[in-house]
Amino acid sequence: MLRNGTASVRNDTDTVRGVAGYKWRMAKLFRAVIMGPPGSGKGTISERIAQRFALTRLSSGDFVRENIAANTDAGVLAKTYIERGLLVPDHVMTRLLLPRLEEMTRHSWLMDGFPRTLAQAKALNSTCDLDLVISLNIPYETLKERLSDRWIHPASGRVYNMGFNPPHVQGRDDISGEPLIQHDDDKPEALVARLRHYKDMAKPIIDLYKSKGILHTFSGTETDRIWPYINSLLSTKIPSTSQTDTQRIPMP
Ligand SMILES: Nc1nc2c(ncn2[C@@H]2O[C@H](COP(=O)(O)OP(=O)(O)O)[C@@H](O)[C@H]2O)c(=O)[nH]1
Numbered sequence: 001m002l003r004n005g006t007a008s009v010r011n012d013t014d015t016v017r018g019v020a021g022y023k024w025r026m027a028k029l030f031r032a033v034i035m036g037p038p039g040s041g042k043g044t045i046s047e048r049i050a051q052r053f054a055l056t057r058l059s060s061g062d063f064v065r066e067n068i069a070a071n072t073d074a075g076v077l078a079k080t081y082i083e084r085g086l087l088v089p090d091h092v093m094t095r096l097l098l099p100r101l102e103e104m105t106r107h108s109w110l111m112d113g114f115p116r117t118l119a120q121a122k123a124l125n126s127t128c129d130l131d132l133v134i135s136l137n138i139p140y141e142t143l144k145e146r147l148s149d150r151w152i153h154p155a156s157g158r159v160y161n162m163g164f165n166p167p168h169v170q171g172r173d174d175i176s177g178e179p180l181i182q183h184d185d186d187k188p189e190a191l192v193a194r195l196r197h198y199k200d201m202a203k204p205i206i207d208l209y210k211s212k213g214i215l216h217t218f219s220g221t222e223t224d225r226i227w228p229y230i231n232s233l234l235s236t237k238i239p240s241t242s243q244t245d246t247q248r249i250p251m252p
């Protein structure tokens with residue numbers, strides 16, 4: 001349910017009369033968050049979920065980058081932190097993200113990268129009711145190996161791994177053909193600090209979602225082995241109709 005003062009669309013089956021006397025039944029909407037340390041597979045799994053269940057994939061990192069590119073006030077502010085390798089403060093992140101979510105009242109979505117702090121989780125909580133939180137629990141050695149081999153197409157956020165999902169042409173994005181880059185903070189020396197930081201920040205968020213009964217944790221070293229469990233969980237949670245968000249149903 002989006003609590004923006006006017007909309008209340010979660011779980012509803014409201015109808016809108018369209019042309020030729022049809023009504024459009026809005027399928028039950030679904031809102032989820034995916035959490036995990038850097039390299040745990042959030043991007044990879046979100047992509048699969050978005051395709052399989054036709055959810056809109058929202059990446060807070062991509063959204064920050066779009067705002068920086070568009071020179072919005074919040075983007076300009078966010079840039080000053082990212083350039084110093086810092087997390088963007090909560091009030092800037094919520095200013096960026098929450099209006100975007102309020103535009104999504106009629107879409108099912110999966111959010112990757114937000115919330116990263118308890119304050120962000122509370123802000124999200126006051127904006128919408130989440131149906132489900134996926135938390136990925138991946139051993140440190142696995143994260144280290146994956147990240148040292150991660151290549152990214154910055155414009156789209158598509159991720160590659162030279163062993164697991166290599167691009168068709170080495171160093172080039174499959175779709176655009178543009179060059180791939182590596183993030184400095186994917187280097188092993190930066191990883192220990194990033195992981196410690198993740199654990200400290202994630203613990204209270206995970207406790208919050210556990211107490212709400214919406215947390216589902218998946219552990220393992222291979223995405224392909226974790227994926228079937230996530231797939232079957234989501235298949236039970238997402239009604240088939242919400243796979244297209246809206247469904248045209250002839251109604252008297
Ligand atoms: N070897 C291996 N690499 C994987 C696996 N799953 C994801 N990756 C790669 O690991 C890196 C991190 O995954 P990503 O989805 O970007 O993680 P995120 O930081 O949590 O969003 C990327 O290069 C992925 O292609 C896996 O099961 N095995």
Ligand SMILES: Nc1ccn([C@@H]2O[C@H](COP(=O)(O)OP(=O)(O)O)[C@@H](O)[C@H]2O)c(=O)n1
Pocket residue numbers: 038060061062064081082085086087088089093112113114115116120183
């Ligand atoms: N909730 C969030 C999301 C992103 N960010 C910032 O935006 C950057 C890019 O986001 P991302 O999700 O792509 O980050 P990484 O997974 O590359 O760490 C992060 O490194 C943070 O500086 C943030 O501060 N708080």
